[in-house]
Amino acid sequence: xxxxxxxxxxxxxxxxxxxxxxxxxxxxxxxxxxDEGRYAEMAREMFANHDWITTRLNGIKYxxxxxxxxxxxxxxxxxxxxxxxxxxxxxxxxxxxxVLLTGYTGGRVFGGRVGFYGALVLGSSxxxxxxxxxxxxxxxxxxxxxxxxCSLLIAQRNHATYAExxxxxxxxxxxxxxxxxxxxxxGIVLPGAVxxxxxxxxxxxxxxxxxxxxxxxxxxxxVSAPWFIVVSMRNPEFARFFFIHEHFQRFTTKIHQRTGxxxxxxxxxxxxxxxxxxxxxxxxxxxxxxRHESSLSGSLDGTAGRGFQPKKMLLIWVLFIxxxxxISDSKLPSYILPIIPALALLIAAYxxxxxxxxxxxxxxxFGLPAAxxxxxxxxxxxxxxxxxxxxxxxxxxxxxxxxxxxxxxGAIVAALMARRHKDGAIVLLALTGFLAGQIVIVGHDPQGRxxxxxxxxxxxxxxxxxxxxxxxxxxYEQALPFYLQRTATLVAHEDEMAFGxxxxxxxxxxxxxxxxxxxxxxNAAGKKEMAILQPxxxxxxxxxxxxxxxxxxxxxxIIISNRMDAAAVDAPGAAGKAQ
Numbered sequence: 001x002x003x004x005x006x007x008x009x010x011x012x013x014x015x016x017x018x019x020x021x022x023x024x025x026x027x028x029x030x031x032x033x034x035d036e037g038r039y040a041e042m043a044r045e046m047f048a049n050h051d052w053i054t055t056r057l058n059g060i061k062y063x064x065x066x067x068x069x070x071x072x073x074x075x076x077x078x079x080x081x082x083x084x085x086x087x088x089x090x091x092x093x094x095x096x097x098x099v100l101l102t103g104y105t106g107g108r109v110f111g112g113r114v115g116f117y118g119a120l121v122l123g124s125s126x127x128x129x130x131x132x133x134x135x136x137x138x139x140x141x142x143x144x145x146x147x148x149x150c151s152l153l154i155a156q157r158n159h160a161t162y163a164e165x166x167x168x169x170x171x172x173x174x175x176x177x178x179x180x181x182x183x184x185x186x187g188i189v190l191p192g193a194v195x196x197x198x199x200x201x202x203x204x205x206x207x208x209x210x211x212x213x214x215x216x217x218x219x220x221x222x223v224s225a226p227w228f229i230v231v232s233m234r235n236p237e238f239a240r241f242f243f244i245h246e247h248f249q250r251f252t253t254k255i256h257q258r259t260g261x262x263x264x265x266x267x268x269x270x271x272x273x274x275x276x277x278x279x280x281x282x283x284x285x286x287x288x289x290x291r292h293e294s295s296l297s298g299s300l301d302g303t304a305g306r307g308f309q310p311k312k313m314l315l316i317w318v319l320f321i322x323x324x325x326x327i328s329d330s331k332l333p334s335y336i337l338p339i340i341p342a343l344a345l346l347i348a349a350y351x352x353x354x355x356x357x358x359x360x361x362x363x364x365x366f367g368l369p370a371a372x373x374x375x376x377x378x379x380x381x382x383x384x385x386x387x388x389x390x391x392x393x394x395x396x397x398x399x400x401x402x403x404x405x406x407x408x409x410g411a412i413v414a415a416l417m418a419r420r421h422k423d424g425a426i427v428l429l430a431l432t433g434f435l436a437g438q439i440v441i442v443g444h445d446p447q448g449r450x451x452x453x454x455x456x457x458x459x460x461x462x463x464x465x466x467x468x469x470x471x472x473x474x475x476y477e478q479a480l481p482f483y484l485q486r487t488a489t490l491v492a493h494e495d496e497m498a499f500g501x502x503x504x505x506x507x508x509x510x511x512x513x514x515x516x517x518x519x520x521x522x523n524a525a526g527k528k529e530m531a532i533l534q535p536x537x538x539x540x541x542x543x544x545x546x547x548x549x550x551x552x553x554x555x556x557x558i559i560i561s562n563r564m565d566a567a568a569v570d571a572p573g574a575a576g577k578a579q
Contacts, residue, residue, distance in 0.1 A: 004423040005116035014427070018123060018434075019096065025133055025438055026092045027085025030479070032448040036135040037479030040087035043073030044482055053231050058476065059487040060500035060507055061235065063242050067227060068181040069140050082485065088135045094143035095132020099123040102341045105150035106348055109157050109310050113423075117348035120426060124433035127272025127333075128340045130441055138334035141183040146341040147175035148191050149317060156207060158307040166212055173216035177223035185247055188220070190324065190338070194317045201316065202309045241499055260331040265322060268333045272340065275407075275433035276347050278362030283343065283350040287315025311349060314342045351426060359418035359425050366429065367411025370404040370436075377401055388555050392447045399443020403436040410436075452479035453532075456552040456559055460484065463530060463551055463561050469522065473515060473541075474534030475557065488532070491515040512537060516544040523547050523562045533558045 004010050031037050042057050046067075049056075052074070055067050072090040080086045102122045107115025122128055131139050154160065155168035179187025199205050232239050273280055289311070318339045325335045351358070377400050384390035410432025417425040449455055457480075464470070464484065473491040481487055490508040492515070494501055501508050509515045515531075522529055523546075531548075533541070538558050541548060552559040 002421070002423070003113070004427065005112050011116075018099075021435075021438070022096055022132070023085075023092060025442065026088040027083065028442055029084065029133075029445045030448045030452050030454050031084055031087055031135065031482060033451050033478035035137070035478075036087065037452060037477075037482055039069060039135050039137065040073065041478070041482040043070045043077060043087070044082060044485065045487070046070050047074040047077040048485075053227070054234055057497060057500075058481060058490065060490075060497045060504060062497065062500055063231075063235070063238050064246055064496065065137055065183055066181045068178060069137055072140075073135075082482075087482070088133060091135055091139040092132060094140045095128060098128065098132075098143045098146045098341055101146060101150050102344055105153055106345050109153050110345070110349055111352070114345070114348045114352045116423075117351050117426060118345045120430035121276055121347045121351075122341055122344035124275060124430035124437075125272060125340050125344065126274045126433065126437045127268070127337060128344075129434050129437050131334055131337055133438070133441060136334055137183050138332075138337045141179055141187065142337040142340070144175050144179035144182050144187060145191065145338040148172050148179060148187075149314075149342060151175060152191075152195075153310050153313065156210060156308045157310065165210060169210070169212045169216055170219055173212075173220045174223060177220045180224045181227065184242070190321055193324075194313070194320050197320055198309075198313050198316050202312050204308065207308070237499075237503055245499075262326055264331050265326055265333075265336050269322070269336060269339075272333075272336070273343060273347075274437075275366040275411075275429050276362060278365035279347055279350055279354065279358055280343070282354070282358065283346040284315060284318070286346050286350040287311045287318075311346065314346050317342045318346070356418050356422070359422065359429075360415055362429065363411040363415040363418070363425075366433070367408050367415075370407035370411070374401065374404050374408070377404065386555060388450075389447075392450055395446040396443045399439050403439040403443075406432055406436045406439070450554065450556070452483075453477055453554075453557060454479070454483060455554075456480075456557075457483055459552045460530070460559060463528075463563070465528060467528065469527065469529045471509075471515065471519075471529065471531040473512065473531050474537045475532070477532055477557070480532070491531075492537075493534075512540055513544065516541060516546050519546050519548075519562060529562045531560050533560065 031040055038057060042055055042062065045056050045059065046052060052067070052071065055062050055065075055070055069090055073087060076086045076089045080089075085092075099119050099122050103115045103119030105115070106118035128142075131142075151168045151171040155165045155172065160168070176188045176191055179191075181187075195207070195211075199207055270277060270280075276283075321339050322336055325331065328335075377397055380397065380400070381390040381393040384393050410428055414425040414428045414432070417428065460480075461484075470484075470486060470488040471491050472488045472493065474493050476490060476493055476495060476497070477488075490497065490501070492510065492512050494508070509518065519529060519531075530551075535553070535555065535558050538560075541560075547562055547564055548560040549562075549564055550558060551561050
């Protein structure tokens, strides 16, 4: 049997193909609300205003998250201009880097084949490959946390030299600082808690002597602290909001209304680890079976006793982070993304010693639901809330059919290959899973365009001038400000910007009635204005008697102008790809 991980030609060919597909797909879809539009717009405003300290959304102070991703996106805009692939480039790089890092770490800690399998598993896992193509903070956080985990594994392996241990531990501390700058204190709290639990359960207290604590902590604070200090000096209200509201209250209360049952993340994990669900439980057991290497066989201190147990570290990482977010009162599907690289290494370690039966099971659990799903795809539009959404879902159906058919074919061929070519079967399962997931995501674009409102861009741009005042009434469009390259005045809608508006109340209009009076006065003065409305607000404005003309509408929004010198338009604006 040919060992593919020992073939440089095959590895480079596979890597180049994977990279071309991975990065090409960053730019084929519209930025989807809310995360993609929000974080692209924050970076655009940072790029436009050259304020790299006080983060803003729609011109309003926005302190929910630290600035690392906004910095990286703004830098991308500086280098390559504004656009969809540019807005996703940082998360795309983070996701791709995570795949390479997982493969490298698997090779250094467990051997070449495990590294090869680890990269395949992570690159094809639905949750990782999917969110690697979404402009969201959790991919950047997961990449930085993966770097902290992987550098710890490499540093603490029993045969590491002193220089390797020191250097990789400094990388670990540096990456935790970047994780804090990505999404806050969990960047160090979660890895720290995992380390404590590992040292207790593995009875490996000597690990604390090998962390280079003094130099590591110094590096951590040198990297992470300056922004927090400067932003607090410029904005005295920052510290309490960020550390109390966004950390303690978010975790312990339902303040953000992102609740879920205790099992909320179970189906997300089941779907997110596809196509490797068939070996998930066996791989977790692999972590429980971990055996230490005797320190007599190469540890630096030369004392007898327990050596480092990397699989146990990986298992504790997976279980603790999963449970941590499961008990939290704030839940989103992307929160468990940092556990996927650790799971990929555990799965790879299991696959390394697994027999043909495990591959048969994996292929069956991957392919059989897809085969069944083919019979029910046509019913998906019936789940829509209205005819408009049903039409969008019908546009998605050919992509779903193609993805499911690919899964069925890939699973069958992989099962046929399993006995004679284990590596080939695993590669085929990985490629099939990756491509099928991306096909489904790309096919979602019509729904994404509707959510973002980009079909209205031609009509809006035809009316919008540099002097036109733009309002958003009863809503905030997360993506349109980025595409229009301008902010809007909020009306009767605070939502996530409530804290910023509390400190800068002049930046919004609290009531629809006050907005109507201003609209009338500005119209009388000859000022051109435009507003995007929550649909149920339109009848109120009619009752208030404001002059308005509809230039676009759909079930999510109505767009009006105060210029009455053109025929009214009740249908959405002309379709076309947003530039």
